[in-house]
Amino acid sequence: MSKPLISCISLSFLILLFALPLWPQNAASANPSDTNVRLAKLEQHTADAKSSADNAWMLTSAALVLMMTGPGLALFYGGLVRKKNVLGTMMQSFALMAVITVLWGLFSFSLAFGSGNSFIGGLHHLFLRGVGAVPDPDYAGTIPLQTFMVYQLMFAIITPGLIAGAFAERMKFSAMLVFMILWSVIVYDPMAHMVWGKGGLLNAALGGRFPTLDFAGGTVVHITSGVSALVCALYLGKRVGYPKEPMLPHSVVLSFIGACLLWVGWFGFNAGSALSSGSLATSAFVATHFAAAAAAIGWAGAEWLRNGKPSTLGAISGSVAGLVAITPASGFVQPMPALLIGLIAGVFCYWMVAKVKAVFGYDDSLDAFGVHGAGGTLGALLTGVFATSVVNPIFKDAQGNTLPSGVLEGNAHQLFNQFVGVVISWILAIVGTLVILKIVDMTIGLRVSEAEEVEGLDLSQHGEEGYIFETSA
Amino acid sequence: MTKIEAVIQNSKLEAVKDALHEIGIEGMTVLEVRGHGRQKGHTEVYRGREYSVDLIPKTKLEMVLPDAMVEKTVQTIISIARTGKIGDGKIFLTRVDEAIRIRNDERGEAAL
Numbered sequence: 001m002s003k004p005l006i007s008c009i010s011l012s013f014l015i016l017l018f019a020l021p022l023w024p025q026n027a028a029s030a031n032p033s034d035t036n037v038r039l040a041k042l043e044q045h046t047a048d049a050k051s052s053a054d055n056a057w058m059l060t061s062a063a064l065v066l067m068m069t070g071p072g073l074a075l076f077y078g079g080l081v082r083k084k085n086v087l088g089t090m091m092q093s094f095a096l097m098a099v100i101t102v103l104w105g106l107f108s109f110s111l112a113f114g115s116g117n118s119f120i121g122g123l124h125h126l127f128l129r130g131v132g133a134v135p136d137p138d139y140a141g142t143i144p145l146q147t148f149m150v151y152q153l154m155f156a157i158i159t160p161g162l163i164a165g166a167f168a169e170r171m172k173f174s175a176m177l178v179f180m181i182l183w184s185v186i187v188y189d190p191m192a193h194m195v196w197g198k199g200g201l202l203n204a205a206l207g208g209r210f211p212t213l214d215f216a217g218g219t220v221v222h223i224t225s226g227v228s229a230l231v232c233a234l235y236l237g238k239r240v241g242y243p244k245e246p247m248l249p250h251s252v253v254l255s256f257i258g259a260c261l262l263w264v265g266w267f268g269f270n271a272g273s274a275l276s277s278g279s280l281a282t283s284a285f286v287a288t289h290f291a292a293a294a295a296a297i298g299w300a301g302a303e304w305l306r307n308g309k310p311s312t313l314g315a316i317s318g319s320v321a322g323l324v325a326i327t328p329a330s331g332f333v334q335p336m337p338a339l340l341i342g343l344i345a346g347v348f349c350y351w352m353v354a355k356v357k358a359v360f361g362y363d364d365s366l367d368a369f370g371v372h373g374a375g376g377t378l379g380a381l382l383t384g385v386f387a388t389s390v391v392n393p394i395f396k397d398a399q400g401n402t403l404p405s406g407v408l409e410g411n412a413h414q415l416f417n418q419f420v421g422v423v424i425s426w427i428l429a430i431v432g433t434l435v436i437l438k439i440v441d442m443t444i445g446l447r448v449s450e451a452e453e454v455e456g457l458d459l460s461q462h463g464e465e466g467y468i469f470e471t472s473a
Numbered sequence: 474m475t476k477i478e479a480v481i482q483n484s485k486l487e488a489v490k491d492a493l494h495e496i497g498i499e500g501m502t503v504l505e506v507r508g509h510g511r512q513k514g515h516t517e518v519y520r521g522r523e524y525s526v527d528l529i530p531k532t533k534l535e536m537v538l539p540d541a542m543v544e545k546t547v548q549t550i551i552s553i554a555r556t557g558k559i560g561d562g563k564i565f566l567t568r569v570d571e572a573i574r575i576r577n578d579e580r581g582e583a584a585l
Contacts, residue, residue, distance in 0.1 A: 246524045248517065307518050317520060354521020367520060 047142070051135075054142040057277035058151055064268025065154035069093050069161050072265050075258030076320070077165055080366045083250035084456025085169045086466035092164040092176055096157050099177065100184055104153045108184060112192040113139065113152065118201040118209065121193045138198050138206060140275035151272060152192070159188055159221045165366030166229030167236050167446075169247075170453050173461040175446045179436055187228065187432035191220045191425055202421050204394055212421030213387050213394070213405065213414065215284065216273035218328025218380040219425040226373025227429035229364060235437045236446055238363035240453050247365075252313050259316035263292055266323045270330035283391050284330040288323065291330075291342030295322020298346020306354075314350070321349035321371050325379030332387035332394070332405060341382050349375050377422055384418035474569040474582060475543045479534045480506065480562040481554040486532045492553045493536075496545055500585070501536040511559060531562060537569050539582045 074093040078086045100108070110125035125131055133144045140148050160180045167176075194200040195214050202219075204211035214220060239247065249255060271285035299318025300310035325345030326338055333341070353370035364370060387406030389395070395403040395411070404411040440446055447453070452460035459465065481489060486503065493501065507528040514527035538546060547564055555561055574584040 243522075246526075248524055249519055303518075303521075306521075309518070311518060313519055350521065358521070 051142045054140075054276045054278075055144065055147055057281065058140075058143050058147050058272060058275065061268035061272025062147070062151040062154050064265045065151070065158065065272065066097070068262050068265035068269065069154070069158045070097055072258050072261035073158060073161050075254045076262060076316075077168065077255075077258070077366050079251040079254030079256070079258060080165075080249040081168050082247060082456070083467060084458055084465075086250065086254075086458065087464060088173070088457025088461050089164070089168055091173070091462060093161045095173075095177060096161050096180060099181060100157045100160065101153060103181065103184060104149075104156055108156060108189050109149050109152065111185065111189040112156070113149075113197050115198040116193065118199060119194060120190045121197050139196075142276055148275065151275075152196075155217060155221060155269075156184060156188055156192070159217075159225050160184055162222070162225035162368055162372050163229045163232060165368030166233040166364045168365040169457065170236060170239050170447050172444070172446065172448050173457070175440050175444055178444065179440050179446075182436045182439070183228065183433065186436060187224055187428055188220070191224050191428055194424065195220050195421070202417075202424065210417050210420040211395070212380075212417050213332055213383050214328040214380065214421065215331035215383075215392075216270045216327045218324075218376050218383065219421045222324045222327060222372040222376025223380065223422060223425040224429045226369045226371070226376050227426050228433040229368030230362070230373055231430055231433040232437065233362045233364040233369065235434070235441075239365065240450055242363045243361075249313065256312060256316055259320055263319055263323065266292070266327075270323075270327060274331060280331055280392060283334075286335050287330045287333055287338035288326055290335050290338040291322040291326030291345070292319045293322070294339045294342030295319055295325070295346030295349075298322070298343045299350045300346075302347050302350045303354075317353070317367070317371065318346040318350065321345045321375045324349075324372055324375035325382065327376070328380045329383040329386060332383060332392050334386075334388060334391060337386035341379065341386065344382070345375050345378055348378055377426075380422050381415065381418050384415040387414065474537055474572060474585065475540055476535065476537045476567045476569050477543065477546060477550075478565040478567070479550050479554070480508070480531050480564075481534065481550070482556070482560065482562060483530060483532050485554045486534075489534065489550055489553045492549050493546065496549055498536060498538070498542070498546060501534050504533040504535070506531050506533045510563065529560070537572055537585055539585065 070093055074090040077093065078090045081089045105128055107123070107126055109128065109131065110123055111121050114121035114123065114125045116122035128146075128149065131145050131149050133146065135141050135143055136145045136148065139145070160183050163180075163183070164176070171179075194202045194208075195212060196203060198206055200206070200208050202208045202210050202212040202214075204213050212219060241247070266288055267285055270288040271281040274281035274284055296315045296319040299321060300315040303314040304310040322342035322345045325341050326333075329338070329341055349371050352374040353367045357364060357367070357370055383406070385407045388409050389402045389405045392405070393402040395405060397403055405414065407415050437446065448457065448460055479489075483505075490501070490503075507530055509527050509529055514525055514529055517524050517526055534550075536546070543566065547566075550564060571580060572582070572584040573580055
């Protein structure tokens with residue numbers, strides 16, 4: 001044995017000898033029950049910290065999504081109508097912020113997210129009973145159920161608001177209110193339940209019969225609203241003078257501000273749909289942004305080629321189309337597929353709005369169908385193609401192993417499931433909207449009189465004007 | 474006395490105004506107007522739909538002058554406002570019977 005080694009061992013022995021008297025004390029404080037208590041406390045603190053972080057992002061997201069309706073959508077649509085209808089159009093968005101909120105508290109949240117059957121939720125959350133600080137792990141285990149409730153409310157508000165683009169400038173305010181209330185209950189609540197609710201037919205995370213990937217509402221929000229918009233445009237008929245008289249957007253500037261607010265708000269819409277503040281939210285955030293950018297280039301580029309000029313309205317409409325298309329895909333795809341989805345959506349929606357609408361001649365005044373219906377359908381199908389378990393391992397086998405998500409990953413069947421989701425949302429939107437329109441039409445009537453339409457909604461429905469420029473007095 | 478009404482390009486207003494001051498014109502009324510002559514407007518495209526906008530924004534100058542000043546004024550406006558392209562505008566001359574200054578009842582050329 002070498003000398004240094006011997007001295008090393010003896011030194012260690014000496015240290016041990018001095019440390020020995022301390023040992024029993026340590027052992028005494030580390031009795032098993034005490035350790036468990038401390039561990040439990042630590043776990044509690046960790047969970048609290050995660051909960052606080054998630055909750056902070058989710059409350060921010062809820063506020064961002066509300067901002068999409070007012071002022072985002074109100075400005076976007078408000079700028080596209082003639083100036084005699086600017087307040088009437090903005091008021092449609094704003095009224096929903098008030099009315100849908102009340103419905104949501106009374107019973108709609110329960111119908112959408114309470115546990116029920118495959119198609120609709122139950123009534124046990126009526127009047128928000130049991131919706132408090134305690135999380136519901138089936139939806140989001142780290143945030144209060146009340147946060148989840150108010151976040152989902154903002155989606156319920158904006159969805160019917162999108163439809164208003166199709167019947168702009170000609171629907172009675174009273175009829176609009178009744179239509180929206182019925183639509184929210186008959187179309188939105190069941191669709192939200194089917195895709196996101198416990199036991200829903202299409203729910204991918206909670207074992208639905210046809211698991212449809214819809215991260216933030218491609219089917220629930222955009223297909224239902226966009227297709228209903230088309231039904232409304234066809235049922236109500238054209239505006240007086242369309243398409244002979246020019247009906248130019250009275251302020252692309254307002255629309256521009258609205259579209260930019262929509263883009264920013266959409267981070268809450270899509271990244272918030274992670275229902276947590278972790279890497280999935282980041283992934284959805286990035287995909288959202290990339291798709292919006294590529295779609296703006298797609299639409300404006302298509303215009304540039306066809307008309308010789310890229311328009312501001314084209315660029316902002318493109319970005320909205322891209323945001324629509326990436327909505328179902330945002331939590332499932334990587335940045336490069338997001339770019340591609342956006343680019344395709346920009347060109348496709350431009351074609352729908354500029355070409356297809358003209359061929360069929362319907363007056364979808366602000367292109368709610370051309371952007372939300374068409375973009376939403378495209379996005380829902382492309383989600384099935386590009387979804388990857390690398391971003392979001394949503395499908396697992398019985399042993400808990402991750403299964404492929406989309407077609408490119410080897411799950412060819414997913415495109416079929418996406419198709420089922422699309423078809424169900426189209427059918428629900430068409431049938432539901434037709435029935436509601438018929439009811440409202442036969443009771444209070446849908447359209448303003450021709451004289452009122454010529455006068456404008458601002459004066460005839462609300463007794464005020466959007467712009468009063470008096471130079472003196 | 475003669476009234477000159479000159480419809481000109483918006484972009485020429487400042488230059489015409491300065492040139493008229495230069496030759497001693499002291500008062501004028503300027504209106505923002507819309508209209509068209511042989512220049513048939515332009516097209517605007519919103520979401521693929523073309524609209525022809527045939528009423529184009531123009532600027533109209535109105536001034537009432539002693540007859541001796543008229544020809545020089547007309548020549549000044551023409552020399553400044555002309556670009557040689559369609560849309561340069563028009564000048565109309567009308568006889569004026571009377572001019573009255575509200576402040577002190579002055580009449581005729583003294584009121585101009």
